[in-house]
Amino acid sequence: MRIRKRWLFSLLAILPVLAIFTYVRIIPIGEILRLSLHKWDILSRNKPFIGFANFIELTRDRLFHEALINTAIIAFGVLIITVPLGIALAALIHHRVKSRFSSFYETSVFIPHVVSLVPAAMAWKWIFDARLGPLNAFLSMFGVQPQAWLFDPVLSIICIIVLCSWQALGYAVLIYLVGFKTLPESLYEAARLDGATGLQSFWFLSVPMLKPISLYVSVVTLVSAFNVYAQVYVLASDAQGAPGRQVRVMVLDMLENSFRNYRVGYAASEAVVLLLIVLILTYVQFSLLRDRRTK
Amino acid sequence: MNRLANGLSAFSLLGRTALLASVFGTSLLAATSVSAQEIRVWSGYPEMAAFYEHVAEGMKDEYPDLKVSVEAIALREHEKRVALGITSGESAEVIELATTIAARYLEGGLLNTPPADVQDFVKDPANYTEFFANAASYDGTVFGVPLFRGQSALYYNTDMFAAAGLAEPPKTMADFDAYAEKLAQRDASGVPTVSGWSMRLSGGGSGIAEKFAINMWQHGDELLKPAGDGKWVSNFASDAGVATLKQYLHNLFETKVVTVEMPADADAFERGQTAMFIRESWVIGDIAAKAPDLKYATATLPRGSIVSTGQLYVKASGDKETAAWAFIKATQEPENLVWLLDNVGWLPNRTGDYSSVVATKPGFDAYVNLPAEYAFFTVPAIGPIDEIQTRSAAFLVEAYAKPELAGDDAAIKAFLETIDTEINSILEREGLLGQ
Numbered sequence: 009m010r011i012r013k014r015w016l017f018s019l020l021a022i023l024p025v026l027a028i029f030t031y032v033r034i035i036p037i038g039e040i041l042r043l044s045l046h047k048w049d050i051l052s053r054n055k056p057f058i059g060f061a062n063f064i065e066l067t068r069d070r071l072f073h074e075a076l077i078n079t080a081i082i083a084f085g086v087l088i089i090t091v092p093l094g095i096a097l098a099a100l101i102h103h104r105v106k107s108r109f110s111s112f113y114e115t116s117v118f119i120p121h122v123v124s125l126v127p128a129a130m131a132w133k134w135i136f137d138a139r140l141g142p143l144n145a146f147l148s149m150f151g152v153q154p155q156a157w158l159f160d161p162v163l164s165i166i167c168i169i170v171l172c173s174w175q176a177l178g179y180a181v182l183i184y185l186v187g188f189k190t191l192p193e194s195l196y197e198a199a200r201l202d203g204a205t206g207l208q209s210f211w212f213l214s215v216p217m218l219k220p221i222s223l224y225v226s227v228v229t230l231v232s233a234f235n236v237y238a239q240v241y242v243l244a245s246d247a248q249g250a251p252g253r254q255v256r257v258m259v260l261d262m263l264e265n266s267f268r269n270y271r272v273g274y275a276a277s278e279a280v281v282l283l284l285i286v287l288i289l290t291y292v293q294f295s296l297l298r299d300r301r302t303k
Numbered sequence: 304m305n306r307l308a309n310g311l312s313a314f315s316l317l318g319r320t321a322l323l324a325s326v327f328g329t330s331l332l333a334a335t336s337v338s339a340q341e342i343r344v345w346s347g348y349p350e351m352a353a354f355y356e357h358v359a360e361g362m363k364d365e366y367p368d369l370k371v372s373v374e375a376i377a378l379r380e381h382e383k384r385v386a387l388g389i390t391s392g393e394s395a396e397v398i399e400l401a402t403t404i405a406a407r408y409l410e411g412g413l414l415n416t417p418p419a420d421v422q423d424f425v426k427d428p429a430n431y432t433e434f435f436a437n438a439a440s441y442d443g444t445v446f447g448v449p450l451f452r453g454q455s456a457l458y459y460n461t462d463m464f465a466a467a468g469l470a471e472p473p474k475t476m477a478d479f480d481a482y483a484e485k486l487a488q489r490d491a492s493g494v495p496t497v498s499g500w501s502m503r504l505s506g507g508g509s510g511i512a513e514k515f516a517i518n519m520w521q522h523g524d525e526l527l528k529p530a531g532d533g534k535w536v537s538n539f540a541s542d543a544g545v546a547t548l549k550q551y552l553h554n555l556f557e558t559k560v561v562t563v564e565m566p567a568d569a570d571a572f573e574r575g576q577t578a579m580f581i582r583e584s585w586v587i588g589d590i591a592a593k594a595p596d597l598k599y600a601t602a603t604l605p606r607g608s609i610v611s612t613g614q615l616y617v618k619a620s621g622d623k624e625t626a627a628w629a630f631i632k633a634t635q636e637p638e639n640l641v642w643l644l645d646n647v648g649w650l651p652n653r654t655g656d657y658s659s660v661v662a663t664k665p666g667f668d669a670y671v672n673l674p675a676e677y678a679f680f681t682v683p684a685i686g687p688i689d690e691i692q693t694r695s696a697a698f699l700v701e702a703y704a705k706p707e708l709a710g711d712d713a714a715i716k717a718f719l720e721t722i723d724t725e726i727n728s729i730l731e732r733e734g735l736l737g738q
Contacts, residue, residue, distance in 0.1 A: 051386070
């Protein structure tokens with residue numbers, strides 16, 4: 009009887025959260041799945057069921073392929089930069105935790121994450137500017153020819169990776185710092201007594217023990233990088249053609265199909281593909297990084 | 304096409320219909336009563352905000368309780384908010400839309416039908432030529448009120464032309480290449496610092512394809528060819544298409560008079576970073592505001608120009624609808640349209656006397672005093688036109704980054720055929736592909 013009451017109480021306690029989660033997450037996902045199977049023109053009254061026709065069209069859509077490839081390159085680029093750099097920076101900051109500058113270090117790394125995206129991207133647009141940007145001015149001191157950072161098909165993607173990593177890094181460092189603070193000091197002292205250097209302690213103690221944190225950081229970083237849009241939009245948007253090449257990413261393609269081409273059903277099929285990719289990658293990350301002892 | 308050319312020539316018939324137009328405008332405005340209301344106006348051109356505010360200000364005596372809130376933002380964002388706003392019932396009451404974009408909403412019956420007096424006003428040939436009345440209609444019914452149009456002309460920096468020994472603007476497309484080569488300024492290492500001819504080469508959206516279409520028209524053809532029964536065929540790989548892309552690549556990679564990363568368009572022209580470029584009439588107002596000391600002139604294009612029209616539509620009911628139509632009628636008052644041309648620079652579509660503005664701003668000359676054989680074209684008002692332009696723009700940007708295509712006609716044609724395949728597949732999907 010008592011257990012039943014507990015169950016009932018737990019259920020009632022969790023019910024509001026479940027209801028909100030269902031309303032804001034589960035139902036929209038279900039709706040996207042439904043839309044993806046329809047020729048759902050935002051302005052048309054007739055929205056017929058067309059089965060997998062949208063998905064078949066995706067296989068032939070070169071702009072979608074371009075968006076998919078660009079997004080994947082950006083997402084993995086951001087992941088490859090953010091996770092190792094995040095853990096390394098967090099280790100350095102943690103190592104200097106007793107310094108009176110420690111909070112300064114933490115704040116300066118975290119600031120890019122809280123700065124509004126649009127002004128930040130505008131500032132980066134100026135940095136990357138081919139003619140007036142400080143990056144080219146700096147490189148010219150070493151005899152490097154000015155580069156068209158925002159126009160070259162490869163460089164423009166690198167610029168977006170740099171911008172996204174700069175923003176994601178603060179969050180990664182913060183989470184890693186929390187992780188570092190939970191690690192037992194005694195292990196490090198024992199390692200020191202055994203003659204381990206700082207680098208060895210980091211590599212053989214910190215990195216393995218922070219695996220769950222690395223899993224969380226990598227999942228969050230990858231998922232948010234797959235949803236890249238605003239950075240791309242700001243770096244290339246202008247009323248008069250310049251100042252940059254429009255790097256096509258998945259969210260941009262979806263927005264164009266939804267609100268410029270009015271093909272919401274087709275955009276929904278792109279969203280389903282994006283969802284599947286993110287789910288698969290998250291599963292892979294969990295499989296690779298999950299702490300076996302928790303099984 | 305002739306009808307369009309004839310229609311536009313009416314613009315230069317100064318004063319002939321001015322009196323009639325004023326009478327119509329005033330009587331229409333007086334015919335409606337508007338109680339205390341607030342209406343919103345959505346525009347896709349930030350520079351148009353001043354015009355709508357001017358119109359609202361002028362209505363205050365007659366409608367002291369009418370509050371008009373103007374929300375003018377960049378075109379692409381405007382199109383998105385219209386799509387969301389109209390379908391969710393949260394749109395503004397007065398919406399400015401191009402014919403090509405409005406077609407989708409009119410197909411779905413999503414915009415109001417005007418009252419009879421507005422329909423009669425638009426259909427009256429004393430107010431609008433048949434071309435503009437048709438642009439505001441769908442399936443034979445008037446839905447919008449024509450307001451302004453985009454029409455292109457060449458802008459050239461007269462100081463730079465004089466310095467290069469050029470006495471007059473280019474007359475042929477071959478002239479454009481030769482002039483651009485003479486006009487480009489370079490640094491010691493040969494890198495262009497001032498482009499000889501600013502071409503639309505980057506950015507997002509359909510503008511890249513539209514600018515390509517304007518140049519292609521000078522070479523004798525259009526992006527989409529009519530195939531009868533309301534059907535169309537993509538025409539990029541035509542001789543004119545090949546000549547156009549070849550010209551872009553020639554200027555980019557052979558003579559290198561322009562580069563993709565150089566400042567472009569009106570901004571660059573106003574800062575003296577390009578010697579010439581092709582644009583609509585709003586640039587005249589923009590130069591007056593931002594670079595009043597710039598020495599420049601305008602000229603007609605070798606063959607003709609694109610014309611894209613903007614109309615005002617209503618999405619409202621009850622008192623708000625009445626207020627919205629009253630506002631739209633007020634925009635058509637001759638004095639407001641003269642103000643529009645003089646202060647904003649967009650060409651009004653209503654027939655009237657605009658001589659006072661043309662006299663003080665000779666830049667408008669290339670928009671109103673046209674050669675007899677000057678030919679106009681407009682993009683087809685079909686549902687997927689924006690998607691077609693956006694998709695072809697993505698291809699063109701790719702081509703502008705391929706120096707290996709320059710001078711290779713066969714490779715250019717093959718590349719353009721891939722665009723045709725893509726565009727024809729969109730037309731086929733929409734049931735619009737002809738033979």
